[in-house]
Amino acid sequence: MVADPKTLTHLERLEAESIHILREVVAECEKPVMLYSVGKDSAVMLHLARKAFYPSPPPFPLLHVDTTWKFRAMYELRDRMARESGMELLVYHNPEAQERGINPFDHGALHTDMWKTEGLKQALDKYGFDAAFGGARRDEEKSRAKERVFSFRSANHRWDPKNQRPELWNLYNARKNKGESIRVFPISNWTELDIWQYIQLNDVPIVPLYFADKRPTVERDGMLLMVDDDRFPLKPGEVPVERSIRFRTLGCYPLTGAVESEAKTLSEVIQETLLTTTSERQGRAIDKDAGGAGMEKKKQEGYF
Amino acid sequence: MTTVNAASDASVYKVEALIAEDIDAYLELHQHKTLLRFITCGSVDDGKSTLIGRLLYDSKMIFEDQLAALEADSKRVGTQGQEIDFALLVDGLAAEREQGITIDVAYRFFGTEKRKFIVADTPGHEQYTRNMVTGASTADLAVILIDARKGVLTQTRRHSYLAHLIGIRHIVLAVNKMDLVDYDQKVFDDIVADYRAFAESIGIRDFVAMPISGFKGDNITGLSPNTPWYRGPALMEHLETVEVDQVSDQAKPFRMPVQWVNRPNLDFRGFSGLIAAGTVKPGDKVRVLPSGKTSTVTRVVTMDGDLDAGVAGQSVTITLADEIDCSRGDVIAAADNPPQAADQFEATIVWMSDEEMLPGRPYWLKLGTQTVSASIQAPKYQVNVNTMEHLAAKTLELNAIGVANLSTDRNLVFEPYDDSRSLGGFILIDKITNATVAAGMLHFSLRRAQNVHWQATDISREHHAALKHQKPAVLWFTGLSGAGKSTIANLVEKKLARMNRHTFLLDGDNVRHGLNKDLGFTDADRVENIRRVGEVAKLMTDAGLIVITAFISPFRAERDMVRAMMAPGEFVEVHIDTPLAAAEARDVKGLYAKARSGQLKNFTGIDSPYEAPEDPEIHIDTTAMTAEEAADAIVARLIP
Numbered sequence: 001m002v003a004d005p006k007t008l009t010h011l012e013r014l015e016a017e018s019i020h021i022l023r024e025v026v027a028e029c030e031k032p033v034m035l036y037s038v039g040k041d042s043a044v045m046l047h048l049a050r051k052a053f054y055p056s057p058p059p060f061p062l063l064h065v066d067t068t069w070k071f072r073a074m075y076e077l078r079d080r081m082a083r084e085s086g087m088e089l090l091v092y093h094n095p096e097a098q099e100r101g102i103n104p105f106d107h108g109a110l111h112t113d114m115w116k117t118e119g120l121k122q123a124l125d126k127y128g129f130d131a132a133f134g135g136a137r138r139d140e141e142k143s144r145a146k147e148r149v150f151s152f153r154s155a156n157h158r159w160d161p162k163n164q165r166p167e168l169w170n171l172y173n174a175r176k177n178k179g180e181s182i183r184v185f186p187i188s189n190w191t192e193l194d195i196w197q198y199i200q201l202n203d204v205p206i207v208p209l210y211f212a213d214k215r216p217t218v219e220r221d222g223m224l225l226m227v228d229d230d231r232f233p234l235k236p237g238e239v240p241v242e243r244s245i246r247f248r249t250l251g252c253y254p255l256t257g258a259v260e261s262e263a264k265t266l267s268e269v270i271q272e273t274l275l276t277t278t279s280e281r282q283g284r285a286i287d288k289d290a291g292g293a294g295m296e297k298k299k300q301e302g303y304f
Numbered sequence: 305m306t307t308v309n310a311a312s313d314a315s316v317y318k319v320e321a322l323i324a325e326d327i328d329a330y331l332e333l334h335q336h337k338t339l340l341r342f343i344t345c346g347s348v349d350d351g352k353s354t355l356i357g358r359l360l361y362d363s364k365m366i367f368e369d370q371l372a373a374l375e376a377d378s379k380r381v382g383t384q385g386q387e388i389d390f391a392l393l394v395d396g397l398a399a400e401r402e403q404g405i406t407i408d409v410a411y412r413f414f415g416t417e418k419r420k421f422i423v424a425d426t427p428g429h430e431q432y433t434r435n436m437v438t439g440a441s442t443a444d445l446a447v448i449l450i451d452a453r454k455g456v457l458t459q460t461r462r463h464s465y466l467a468h469l470i471g472i473r474h475i476v477l478a479v480n481k482m483d484l485v486d487y488d489q490k491v492f493d494d495i496v497a498d499y500r501a502f503a504e505s506i507g508i509r510d511f512v513a514m515p516i517s518g519f520k521g522d523n524i525t526g527l528s529p530n531t532p533w534y535r536g537p538a539l540m541e542h543l544e545t546v547e548v549d550q551v552s553d554q555a556k557p558f559r560m561p562v563q564w565v566n567r568p569n570l571d572f573r574g575f576s577g578l579i580a581a582g583t584v585k586p587g588d589k590v591r592v593l594p595s596g597k598t599s600t601v602t603r604v605v606t607m608d609g610d611l612d613a614g615v616a617g618q619s620v621t622i623t624l625a626d627e628i629d630c631s632r633g634d635v636i637a638a639a640d641n642p643p644q645a646a647d648q649f650e651a652t653i654v655w656m657s658d659e660e661m662l663p664g665r666p667y668w669l670k671l672g673t674q675t676v677s678a679s680i681q682a683p684k685y686q687v688n689v690n691t692m693e694h695l696a697a698k699t700l701e702l703n704a705i706g707v708a709n710l711s712t713d714r715n716l717v718f719e720p721y722d723d724s725r726s727l728g729g730f731i732l733i734d735k736i737t738n739a740t741v742a743a744g745m746l747h748f749s750l751r752r753a754q755n756v757h758w759q760a761t762d763i764s765r766e767h768h769a770a771l772k773h774q775k776p777a778v779l780w781f782t783g784l785s786g787a788g789k790s791t792i793a794n795l796v797e798k799k800l801a802r803m804n805r806h807t808f809l810l811d812g813d814n815v816r817h818g819l820n821k822d823l824g825f826t827d828a829d830r831v832e833n834i835r836r837v838g839e840v841a842k843l844m845t846d847a848g849l850i851v852i853t854a855f856i857s858p859f860r861a862e863r864d865m866v867r868a869m870m871a872p873g874e875f876v877e878v879h880i881d882t883p884l885a886a887a888e889a890r891d892v893k894g895l896y897a898k899a900r901s902g903q904l905k906n907f908t909g910i911d912s913p914y915e916a917p918e919d920p921e922i923h924i925d926t927t928a929m930t931a932e933e934a935a936d937a938i939v940a941r942l943i944p
Contacts, residue, residue, distance in 0.1 A: 005552075005555065005615070006615045007551050008338070009335060009336055009339075010337045010339035010415075010419070010420035013339045016617055016618050017619075019578075019619035020563070023563045023564045023576055023577075027632055027673070050607060051606065051607040051608075052576075052619070053576075054606065054607035054621070055607075056567070057568075145410045145411055146409065146411075166409075166435070166437075166656050166743070168437070168438050168441040168442075168731055169442060169726070170442070171671075171729070171730070171731050173670065173733050173738070173740045175668070175733055177738055189411065189422055193334075193415070194420070197331065197334065197335065267327045267328055268327070270327065270331060271324070271330075274323045274330075275324060
């Protein structure tokens with residue numbers, strides 16, 4: 001017994017909880033996988049997995065459901081992290097989306113639906129994963145606040161918010177019915193600030209796009225878009241302008257709005273985050289469909 | 305606009321100034337924050353969501369775009385006229401927003417310089433006991449909200465009872481809406497006195513009462529000038545300073561349920577888990593339960609380097625000096641102060657499923673990292689959560705709380721829930737639907753479990769069987785009433801007797817004349833009927849007999865339970881498969897006619913379900929063969 005009890009910090013407790021969740025899934029599920037989107041939340045989730053199973057590498061593969069439209073810097077970090085963690089990296093492209101040339105410029109909502117929602121379902125079915133870790137957080141959005149850590153999906157990947165299993169103490173029921181799969185959210189209880197602080201304290205590698213730099217941009221519908229490669233169709237008279245920008249959230253580059261910023265270090269990024277007055281997902285076009293219930297509706301249809 | 309009191313304005317300003325001027329100093333401050341989990345409970349109109357919305361707002365967790373949406377929503381569907389309706393920030397799912405009520409557990413996050421907070425927002429409706437118990441299970445503290453205009457209500461008593469039941473040590477009585485009673489001290493004092501009398505009666509030793517207004521912001525982040533008679537603390541100050549369970553758990557003896565064995569190569573074998581209590585450091589003597597083997601801790605391993613000591617609340621991997629058996633489900637504990645193991649317990653059970661509890665039916669029981677099969681006896685009593693009265697009960701329905709004995713199929717390492725949430729709290733899982741159907745809290749092991757030992761006898765079951773020159777078995781017939789079970793079973797027994805086999809036929813109707821004459825036909829009684837028949841059949845196989853049973857035995861779970869009782873290979877499930885229409889057309893005993901006319905309740909196939917076997921050892925299609933042919937087929941399968 002130690003005379004002077006050690007009060008764990010909030011980050012130490014969040015870390016312990018996440019590691020506990022990761023280990024429970026590995027102990028109780030047959031074929032888990034980690035959905036890896038290369039964003040900062042994925043980065044933290046991957047880091048936690050490496051800690052949970054150290055000195056073993058995490059005993060499951062990484063799955064990137066790719067749209068082919070991510071930032072180039074994301075693909076670079078993705079490949080590097082797979083090498084460093086000693087994990088297998090699976091990259092999945094929806095063949096139908098590929099064949100039809102679905103892209104964010106011409107196809108709008110269909111782009112996300114086919115590459116991401118359908119692509120994810122296809123990938124999970126193809127490999128027969130029974131549990132998939134995702135980096136969603138409850139503070140991101142109202143419908144996520146009520147989703148369980150172990151969230152069950154029917155055989156056709158639908159979420160039923162009215163029929164969720166109660167989660168008591170740190171006991172998770174991982175038993176599935178035939179055809180069901182589980183989405184597991186190990187960082188459910190983390191906030192955006194927690195993520196940033198953890199990245200800083202643990203030197204978690206993240207995509208450089210989170211830091212401000214001079215980058216070619218155009219402004220459309222009030223969003224600052226980065227011209228990341230020559231597939232970006234410029235409108236007549238549109239000329240990319242160099243601006244010092246960074247990203248608060250990363251997705252497909254034609255759908256992800258940048259903010260003008262001078263924040264070049266983690267401390268400066270956190271400072272800007274804390275002083276900012278718009279919430280994180282605001283930069284993504286995807287949440288704006290269907291008003292306040294947009295994300296809940298997407299999830300019921302099988303979006304992560 | 306809303307009134308934000310002066311104290312909170314000042315503190316928000318101070319924080320912003322620090323972030324802007326010296327971000328590193330700010331981050332340094334926030335690295336050392338601790339974590340408090342709490343729940344808020346109150347009735348529908350007590351202002352719970354408003355209070356949480358207020359805490360989020362005052363701690364700057366609402367961003368401008370959310371605030372703009374909130375202002376628009378408030379005008380459209382809000383209940384506060386032109387003012388901001390904080391409740392809208394918190395009520396998440398679409399259906400709930402339309403109904404204007406919170407119906408599930410939602411988790412919210414906010415922080416101050418000293419602490420991060422996770423709030424479980426749980427509803428106050430009668431039918432949602434399960435949500436409150438769920439939210440409370442991880443909480444260090446409970447805020448019980450009372451509407452100052454209404455005082456202590458039935459719901460207040462229920463929430464307090466549940467918070468106490470789930471073992472929350474810190475209770476805050478927040479007398480809300482003080483603005484609507486003109487901040488009258490007498491109103492507050494009367495409510496507190498009322499509550500104190502009740503709290504003491506259910507064993508709540510201590511609570512902190514405070515007069516607040518979630519809507520106006522009084523006594524939330526600072527003391528309000530509207531209640532000069534109140535000395536404090538303000539709600540936020542109390543939340544920031546109260547001791548969390550993670551700290552007090554360290555004073556207890558060491559316990560770590562093993563989650564996973566980490567074996568990257570032959571040179572490393574580590575045991576991973578979340579430390580439930582106490583501390584652990586290299587050199588500590590530990591005991592692995594239930595085997596009781598002892599060893600010494602050599603390392604406390606993490607990716608950031610070995611620790612000098614691991615403490616309650618940390619996820620670690622430890623290595624031991626000796627190569628001893630230890631796997632998932634075992635508990636590593638202080639060698640000189642280990643927990644006990646037992647297989648019979650008394651427990652409080654909170655039923656959480658639409659399907660009522662079936663005494664005798666086996667459920668999966670998960671406690672820590674152990675999963676065992678458990679059956680619960682009929683409750684000793686049910687608790688009326690409004691009056692705390694003990695009521696007689698045969699079963700527990702959704703949201704019912706009761707006390708019952710339960711037994712497990714193997715030893716469970718445990719501690720009483722009062723001593724340890726981790727080793728005393730469990731969930732029950734339905735074996736067929738896989739749903740989490742109940743939560744429970746162990747009180748103590750039954751003396752029976754310690755004092756009744758298995759008496760070894762010299763004539764073994766193998767000896768009994770050898771004397772009879774046969775291999776014991778149970779031919780378990782299942783099928784609808786009138787399917788032909790008894791007829792075919794009788795033929796099978798005659799054929800086996802002619803072959804000099806020692807048999808016994810247990811018939812459904814006959815057993816109900818004696819052993820089971822106290823049982824009716826409710827689901828619970830059907831389960832008990834089959835359990836007893838299973839135990840009798842088991843004794844008969846021990847005696848070397850071939851047992852033939854003819855019972856409808858409609859539920860898969862109970863047939864599987866009997867299967868699990870028998871030695872491997874000795875249970876032979878025989879599905880006498882007759883379509884309902886054919887059985888009803890025969891109606892030998894006239895029972896279908898009675899059931900159809902409503903004179904006979906709970907009749908299998910009519911108003912009670914029959915769950916056909918998925919993969920029986922023998923399947924008899926009675927529309928394709930005679931009873932004689934069926935009997936021959938069964939005998940041929942048993943004695944090739």
